[in-house]
Amino acid sequence: MNDIPVQDARADGAEGSQQFLTFTLGGEEYGVEILRVQEIKGFSAVTPIPNAPDYVKGVMNLRGTVVPVFDLRLKFGMERKDYDRFTVIVVVNVGARVVGLIVDSVSDVLDVDHDAIETSPDLGASVDTSILQGIARNNDRLITLLDIDRVVGESRVAAELAA
Amino acid sequence: MQIDLKKFQETFFEEAAEHLSTMESGLLHLEESGSDNEFLNTIFRAAHSIKGAAGSFDFKEIVRLTHVMENVLDKLRSNLLTPTADLTQILLRASDRLREVVDATRRGEASSVPIDDILPELEAVLGGGRPSEAAVAAAVSLSGDPRGEVVYSVVFEPELEFFRQGQDLFLLLRELGELGEILSSECQRSRMPALEELDPELCYLGWKVRVRTARAAHELRDVFMFVEGACRLDVTAEALAAADAAAIAGPVAARAERRVAVDRRSESTSIRVPTEKVDGLINLVGELVISQAMVNQAVASLSMTPELEEALMVVQRSTRELQEQVMAIRMLPIGTVFNRFPRLVHDLTMKLGKRARLEIEGAETELDKSVIEQLGDPLTHLIRNSIDHGIEDPEQRALAGKPEEGVITLRAYHEGGTVVIEVADDGKGLDRERIRAKAVSQGLIREDQTMTDEEVNALIFAAGFSTAAVVSDVSGRGVGMDVVKRNVESLNGAISVHSTQGKGSRIRIRLPLTLAILDGLSVQLGRDVFIVPLLSIRQSVRPEPSDIKTVLGGRGELFVLRGEQLPLVRLSRLFGVAGACEDPQQGIVVVTENDGHRFGVLVDDVLGQLQVVVKSIEKNYRKVEAVMGATILGDGRVAFIVDVAELHRIATRRKAPDEDGRSADGGAAAPVQEEVA
Numbered sequence: 001m002n003d004i005p006v007q008d009a010r011a012d013g014a015e016g017s018q019q020f021l022t023f024t025l026g027g028e029e030y031g032v033e034i035l036r037v038q039e040i041k042g043f044s045a046v047t048p049i050p051n052a053p054d055y056v057k058g059v060m061n062l063r064g065t066v067v068p069v070f071d072l073r074l075k076f077g078m079e080r081k082d083y084d085r086f087t088v089i090v091v092v093n094v095g096a097r098v099v100g101l102i103v104d105s106v107s108d109v110l111d112v113d114h115d116a117i118e119t120s121p122d123l124g125a126s127v128d129t130s131i132l133q134g135i136a137r138n139n140d141r142l143i144t145l146l147d148i149d150r151v152v153g154e155s156r157v158a159a160e161l162a163a
Numbered sequence: 164m165q166i167d168l169k170k171f172q173e174t175f176f177e178e179a180a181e182h183l184s185t186m187e188s189g190l191l192h193l194e195e196s197g198s199d200n201e202f203l204n205t206i207f208r209a210a211h212s213i214k215g216a217a218g219s220f221d222f223k224e225i226v227r228l229t230h231v232m233e234n235v236l237d238k239l240r241s242n243l244l245t246p247t248a249d250l251t252q253i254l255l256r257a258s259d260r261l262r263e264v265v266d267a268t269r270r271g272e273a274s275s276v277p278i279d280d281i282l283p284e285l286e287a288v289l290g291g292g293r294p295s296e297a298a299v300a301a302a303v304s305l306s307g308d309p310r311g312e313v314v315y316s317v318v319f320e321p322e323l324e325f326f327r328q329g330q331d332l333f334l335l336l337r338e339l340g341e342l343g344e345i346l347s348s349e350c351q352r353s354r355m356p357a358l359e360e361l362d363p364e365l366c367y368l369g370w371k372v373r374v375r376t377a378r379a380a381h382e383l384r385d386v387f388m389f390v391e392g393a394c395r396l397d398v399t400a401e402a403l404a405a406a407d408a409a410a411i412a413g414p415v416a417a418r419a420e421r422r423v424a425v426d427r428r429s430e431s432t433s434i435r436v437p438t439e440k441v442d443g444l445i446n447l448v449g450e451l452v453i454s455q456a457m458v459n460q461a462v463a464s465l466s467m468t469p470e471l472e473e474a475l476m477v478v479q480r481s482t483r484e485l486q487e488q489v490m491a492i493r494m495l496p497i498g499t500v501f502n503r504f505p506r507l508v509h510d511l512t513m514k515l516g517k518r519a520r521l522e523i524e525g526a527e528t529e530l531d532k533s534v535i536e537q538l539g540d541p542l543t544h545l546i547r548n549s550i551d552h553g554i555e556d557p558e559q560r561a562l563a564g565k566p567e568e569g570v571i572t573l574r575a576y577h578e579g580g581t582v583v584i585e586v587a588d589d590g591k592g593l594d595r596e597r598i599r600a601k602a603v604s605q606g607l608i609r610e611d612q613t614m615t616d617e618e619v620n621a622l623i624f625a626a627g628f629s630t631a632a633v634v635s636d637v638s639g640r641g642v643g644m645d646v647v648k649r650n651v652e653s654l655n656g657a658i659s660v661h662s663t664q665g666k667g668s669r670i671r672i673r674l675p676l677t678l679a680i681l682d683g684l685s686v687q688l689g690r691d692v693f694i695v696p697l698l699s700i701r702q703s704v705r706p707e708p709s710d711i712k713t714v715l716g717g718r719g720e721l722f723v724l725r726g727e728q729l730p731l732v733r734l735s736r737l738f739g740v741a742g743a744c745e746d747p748q749q750g751i752v753v754v755t756e757n758d759g760h761r762f763g764v765l766v767d768d769v770l771g772q773l774q775v776v777v778k779s780i781e782k783n784y785r786k787v788e789a790v791m792g793a794t795i796l797g798d799g800r801v802a803f804i805v806d807v808a809e810l811h812r813i814a815t816r817r818k819a820p821d822e823d824g825r826s827a828d829g830g831a832a833a834p835v836q837e838e839v840a
Contacts, residue, residue, distance in 0.1 A: 047691060047801040049780075049787055050738035059780065059793060059801045064450040066793045066801055068784040097783045
């Protein structure tokens with residue numbers, strides 16, 4: 001069951017390109033596969049989860065489902081930023097799970113040719129590149145494509161260790 | 164196309180699972196019911212349906228196995244074979260294997276489960292049937308009795324030397340009587356000589372016995388198997404007298420009709436719906452209830468016309484009714500889980516050389532599907548324990564003056580707003596002396612500690628009590644009882660044990676009707692709201708300064724309630740909530756009880772009582788310690804529901820948490836070591 005959306009996503013992109021939703025985090029641009037994005041919500045208050053790691057901001061009510069919300073800035077070790085009217089929650093599907101990601105703002109949807117995706121360069125031991133799907137170049141923009149399964153999946157492990 | 168076929172296959176697997184359950188429960192009744200045709204038909208139909216459907220998907224293994232099973236069942240149905248314990252065992256094994264094959268096929272590894280060993284067994288049974296009995300079968304159908312009962316006249320004339328061979332006439336006649344109802348028995352004295360010539364060691368008598376039975380003629384003949392050469396034996400079927408036939412056929416026909424009627428009803432008035440659809444519906448209705456509350460709040464500030472007020476009330480009432488009705492969809496009779504236990508009892512007693520039967524009461528009691536699904540494991544554990552350690556060997560039972568066959572009772576009933584499930588046995592009960600000794604040696608209690616019988620019994624639930632021999636020499640009554648207890652607690656239930664030495668024991672599980680709705684008390688902590696389940700709350704108190712005592716330099720806190728010292732948990736510290744009140748006198752102590760132990764929980768304020776829809780956090784996140792779920796409040800915010808049992812475990816931990824989560828909850832006044840995040 002869990003694999004089906006992924007397979008669909010790959011199948012749809014068979015033309016040789018994939019669509020990504022791009023968003024910003026502290027002046028940098030990131031992208032997630034559009035087929036993994038369920039919806040985009042304006043930021044609203046979340047209920048903090050007891051004893052959770054700092055990047056786990058809490059849970060929100062998404063039409064009756066309790067959905068955890070992660071702050072991607074904190075997740076990536078960036079500086080904390082106050083939430084404003086541009087702050088959005090990108091709701092993504094990770095396997096059977098639904099997770100919200102807080103980002104500074106969303107930009108647009110990009111068609112990226114498979115050829116235009118470069119494997120992530122070696123950024124040194126201090127940077128974990130396993131959460132990256134690759135880096136896309138679009139005109140003069142440089143977009144870091146995230147492997148959302150790893151971003152969220154890895155945080156799940158971290159959350160369990162922190163408990 | 165491929166996907167379409169998959170869909171159909173999924174339906175096949177679901178149906179096959181149902182047919183297999185039907186088959187199994189039918190097979191278990193086979194011995195009791197003899198060759199009751201209605202039963203056999205049910206089993207036969209189940210096998211046949213699986214075979215037919217498997218054929219259309221070309222599942223060869225399933226077809227091969229069901230085909231042979233079907234042949235055996237068919238012979239049983241037409242009285243060419245008789246249901247014996249051995250035959251039932253073979254068929255049960257075959258149905259087990261069939262289940263494995265079906266499961267393997269579902270995983271796409273059809274050939275991973277071999278069936279070549281079970282097929283010859285079944286075929287051997289087929290070969291053993293006696294085709295010559297066909298005549299008898301014909302006689303049965305002649306008699307017109309749908310139950311297959313027929314009257315046989317058995318003429319039995321032992322030869323003169325019968326007694327010299329050491330044979331016992333009475334045993335034979337009694338055995339014959341056990342096979343059916345003796346209608347008449349005549350002693351034939353024609354061979355009796357005059358008194359002078361009578362040799363007291365010779366057998367001059369013969370008998371003509373009329374038996375009404377559902378058994379086949381060869382079974383009656385089998386009674387005389389060992390005296391075959393020493394007597395003249397004639398077993399003939401006779402047509403039933405019309406009156407008799409009517410007397411029998413009447414109720415039987417009525418029964419059959421009723422059964423058909425029941426079947427038909429369940430076919431036409433129920434539909435199969437995937438659980439996800441129902442859950443989706445429940446979620447949606449939950450949302451509706453919340454939105455409706457939000458509308459009410461929003462409108463309250465407006466000046467309302469009577470019409471609007473009226474309309475809002477109607478909406479509110481309908482919404483509530485809708486929610487109740489939708490929740491009822493998830494309710495299933497507990498029989499769906501009870502039904503798997505006759506098989507367990509059957510198999511285990513065979514294996515352990517014991518005799519026990521399972522009595523089921525209240526199978527129609529309804530419980531939420533999710534509760535029922537999670538009951539299987541703990542109940543299996545309890546029944547296994549009852550057979551393994553409760554019920555004695557037949558000899559021991561006989562010595563103790565009990566019937567050799569033990570009785571295990573599985574009972575469900577409503578009590579208040581909860582459902583109670585009991586697993587009782589009439590075995591030897593708990594050995595309190597040994598439990599005590601064991602607990603002392605494990606350091607769970609002090610040697611001089613005075614305890615009531617109930618307290619001693621409750622020790623079997625203590626964690627770590629399970630590993631070694633406790634009561635029985637085999638593996639200990641406490642096998643996994645702590646696990647059972649956790650399972651029950653995770654269903655928001657409570658478990659207790661009652662036992663009388665020599666008379667048996669009874670485990671009582673009390674469960675909420677549903678996991679989806681919970682009565683709770685909402686409490687304020689800083690800016691957050693938490694829900695505490697009402698079931699575990701005893702009272703709420705605003706503490707006086709003298710009510711709070713500290714121990715170990717403030718590391719532990721106690722709350723004094725009417726002279727009793729209770730551990731005090733500051734929920735805000737445990738949960739790491741910022742901005743909660745620090746001064747206990749500004750807050751409220753909610754006195755909760757878990758497992759007979761009371762403790763105080765300090766919160767900022769108590770907001771009110773409410774019924775909440777329980778939502779899973781694990782579904783999208785993970786388990787949060789001391790939290791059993793979340794709910795959505797009237798304003799749309801998420802609030803966490805406190806897990807009181809876990810809270811208690813954490814709060815009374817003496818040492819740092821062990822890997823196995825072992826909690827040493829000796830006394831109520833144990834110093835509290837709070838976990839500050």
